[in-house]
Each structure stands twice: as C-alpha cells, then as structure tokens.
Amino acid sequence: MVALSRTALPGERLRQIDTYLDAAWTDLAKFDERLRDVPVEVRFDRGVAHLHGRVADQREHRLVRQLVGRLDGVLAVWSRVAVDGREPVVLDLGCGAAKQWPGNLGFDLRGAAGVDAVADLSGSLPVRDDSVDVIFTVHILEHLIDFLPLVDECHRVLRPGGTLHVMSPWWGHVNAVADPTHVRLLDVQTIKGICTRPPGAPRWYPLHAGCDGASIFADLTPLADGDPAPAPSHLARFFD
The missing domain is CATH 3.40.50.150 (Vaccinia Virus protein VP39)
Structure with missing residues (x-):
C-alpha cells in the first residue's frame, strides 16, 4: 500500500490556523507602512483569506493580495475589493x-x-x-x-x-x-x-x-x- 502524503486537516486545527493567520495579519497590517492607509478587511475561514473593502487602484489591491498570500497556512485569497470606486x-x-x-x-x-x-x-x-x-x-x-x-x-x-x-x-x-x-x-x-x-x-x-x-x-x-x-x-x- 502506498501512503498518501496528505491527510485532511480536522476542523479544530483549521480553526486554530485561522486564529494564527488573523494574529499574523493584524501584526503585519500594524507595522507595514504600505498597509497603513489601505482600508481592506481580511477574514480567514479554514485557511481561505476573504478580502473586502475599497482601494484606490490595482497596485494597492495587488499589494494586499500578495502580502496576505505570503502568510504560511493560507490556501487561497478570495478578494471582493472595489478598485477605484468600481465594484x-x-x-x-x-x-x-x-x-x-x-x-x-x-x-x-x-x-x-x-x-x-x-x-x-x-x-x-x-x-x-x-x-x-x-x-x-x-x-x-x-x-x-x-x-x-x-x-x-x-x-x-x-x-x-x-x-x-x-x-x-x-x-x-x-x-x-x-x-x-x-x-x-x-x-x-x-x-x-x-x-x-x-x-x-x-x-x-x-x-x-x-x-x-x-x-x-x-x-x-x-x-x-x-x-x-x-x-x-x-x-x-x-x-x-
């Protein structure tokens, strides 16, 4: 029998990962000057980052998305952010x-x-x-x-x-x-x-x-x- 390299993560561990990701993002947003005036809310659900808010241009949107995606444990970044006033x-x-x-x-x-x-x-x-x-x-x-x-x-x-x-x-x-x-x-x-x-x-x-x-x-x-x-x-x- 060939052992599979992955096992499904239990719900409790996924919730703990979300707690970790939330704290990691809070720290990053607090200390990274590039994020200081970027009004994007980030919520984590079972390792998926959900982005909501409004940004001035695509550069800001790409920056937030890229920084969130770099956090260890993020599986995907689902963004519903309005760019330059357009939903x-x-x-x-x-x-x-x-x-x-x-x-x-x-x-x-x-x-x-x-x-x-x-x-x-x-x-x-x-x-x-x-x-x-x-x-x-x-x-x-x-x-x-x-x-x-x-x-x-x-x-x-x-x-x-x-x-x-x-x-x-x-x-x-x-x-x-x-x-x-x-x-x-x-x-x-x-x-x-x-x-x-x-x-x-x-x-x-x-x-x-x-x-x-x-x-x-x-x-x-x-x-x-x-x-x-x-x-x-x-x-x-x-x-x-």
Whole structure:
C-alpha cells in the first residue's frame, strides 16, 4: 500500500490556523507602512483569506493580495475589493442554490434559487470578452469530462488582472470518489499542468495553489500574449 502524503486537516486545527493567520495579519497590517492607509478587511475561514473593502487602484489591491498570500497556512485569497470606486463583477459557476458571496452572478446547468442564468458550463459562456473580475469554479471541474474548455472560457471573459478561483476535491480523499457524478480527479499538480500548457493554449499565472488534504485550491490570473511565463522559482513555491 502506498501512503498518501496528505491527510485532511480536522476542523479544530483549521480553526486554530485561522486564529494564527488573523494574529499574523493584524501584526503585519500594524507595522507595514504600505498597509497603513489601505482600508481592506481580511477574514480567514479554514485557511481561505476573504478580502473586502475599497482601494484606490490595482497596485494597492495587488499589494494586499500578495502580502496576505505570503502568510504560511493560507490556501487561497478570495478578494471582493472595489478598485477605484468600481465594484468587481463576479461570476459563480455551478453555484446551484449556494453562491460563494451574495451578489455574485450565478450560472448553472439547471435553475435554482441562486442561479441568475442557465448555461451549459461545458460550452461557451454567454459573457463578453474581458468583462469579469472574479470567477468561482467551486466543486465544478470534477464534474466535467473535459474541463479545459471551461478554463479557456474563463480566460476569455476575465479582465486583465482578474482571478479564477478553483476549488475541487483532492484525488486522495474519499470525497473525490464518493460522489458518483465526479468524473475527473484533481491534484495541485493538475493546476501546474493548466499553467504550463503548450504554446497556443490560453496561459495562466498561479497566484496561489494549495491543498488541505481534502480539497485543492488555486487562484489563477490570465496572461496575455507576450507576457512572460511564470518563473521556475515561482512555480516551485506551489508545485513539485
């Protein structure tokens, strides 16, 4: 029998990690001069950092996101921050009746209380190019036989600097196979494969990637033609 390298973190440990992260961020925000006048609230929930507030420009937004993401124990950084007075446009794909945040635009294959538009997520999204700031794909990729077309559609509709949030069961946990509608198994290395596809495919830069032993997380931002590829040292932070 091959021993798996990860085990799911129990709820109590995740709560303790959140307590640690909250204290670490409080100290950082108190003593880092760059954060003194940046009104962003950071809340941690089971290792996921939730950002809310308003910033003057994308530079401030990137700074907060980057500093939060550097804290040990952060699995993902989910940001709903208004930039230069504009609230972000957020898509919640496969949301069903439970959106990640109230106010998200919910897309799903079937109508439900949280669904704003019925759409086949294995095909084209009924959304304009470069019109969305944040996309959630929470527990959806594992249901698609081929999820790369959806990932490519997310690349198309995201604005420069936008973020795709991925959350899926980790292949080594029972949740990955307990649901008979799951047709794909994912690992953090799957995210590396998305970010290192051959020339001609839409390109992504990993802002964050991690696993808590039950689920994998990834925050990806689209790269434009001509943008440099992620440095090997950056990829080594997240991937084998």
